[in-house]
Amino acid sequence: SQQGEEDPQALSIQEGENATMNCSYKTSINNLQWYRQNSGRGLVHLILIRSNEREKHSGRLRVTLDTSKKSSSLLITASRAADTASYFCATDAQAGKSTFGDGTTLTVKP
Amino acid sequence: EPEVTQTPSHQVTQMGQEVILRCVPISNHLYFYWYRQILGQKVEFLVSFYNNEISEKSEIFDDQFSVERPDGSNFTLKIRSTKLEDSAMYFCASSRRQGAYGYTFGSGTRLTVV
Numbered sequence: 295s296q297q298g299e300e301d302p303q304a305l306s307i308q309e310g311e312n313a314t315m316n317c318s319y320k321t322s323i324n325n326l327q328w329y330r331q332n333s334g335r336g337l338v339h340l341i342l343i344r345s346n347e348r349e350k351h352s353g354r355l356r357v358t359l360d361t362s363k364k365s366s367s368l369l370i371t372a373s374r375a376a377d378t379a380s381y382f383c384a385t386d387a388q389a390g391k392s393t394f395g396d397g398t399t400l401t402v403k404p
Numbered sequence: 405e406p407e408v409t410q411t412p413s414h415q416v417t418q419m420g421q422e423v424i425l426r427c428v429p430i431s432n433h434l435y436f437y438w439y440r441q442i443l444g445q446k447v448e449f450l451v452s453f454y455n456n457e458i459s460e461k462s463e464i465f466d467d468q469f470s471v472e473r474p475d476g477s478n479f480t481l482k483i484r485s486t487k488l489e490d491s492a493m494y495f496c497a498s499s500r501r502q503g504a505y506g507y508t509f510g511s512g513t514r515l516t517v518v
Contacts, residue, residue: 336511390502394447
């Protein structure tokens with residue numbers, strides 16, 4: 295597997311439910327970022343978690359990082375239809391050179 | 405909220421032609437990057453730029469590619485002789501400090517080579 299792999303590849307939930315996406319990576323990292331991308335649009339930076347942090351919150355987002363397992367999770371609580379997008383993790387093993395995963399496509403049904 | 409601005413949003417070019425993709429990073433950012441995303445594939449790092457020189461580049465960033473900061477505000481990516489496989493979304497990004505706070509990405513330029 296490659297650096298920054300997300301699972302599941304696709305996730306479909308009802309509005310109001312929570313969505314959890316996972317990311318695994320292979321090498322040591324300085325930080326890990328999560329991005330959202332609406333279809334055909336740019337990347338929106340959601341949250342960055344440093345290698346010495348274990349959990350971070352931002353609004354309805356909760357990110358965890360387990361460096362011993364080389365994995366991270368993104369939880370979106372109380373999802374909304376507007377959360378429908380692709381979500382990517384990106385790791386910085388080398389500052390300035392982020393390695394992106396394949397992404398999870400989230401569909402939130404109204 | 406400050407933004408990274410990219411122009412044009414969509415460019416169609418003939419194979420073999422030169423293209424210049426333009427970016428205006430956030431004004432107090434010092435580090436600049438180009439990434440690309442071929443349709444349906446991962447976002448891939450191309451190059452990072454600091455203090456008027458390339459600090460890191462990937463295998464993709466061969467002699468056909470060059471970057472420039474021609475003035476205090478613009479950051480450009482030039483592809484000298486485009487190939488069909490250069491068709492992709494190209495994203496510019498900038499950061500105030502390298503790797504510390506994440507990166508701000510532009511909306512991208514969709515390059516179509518025909």
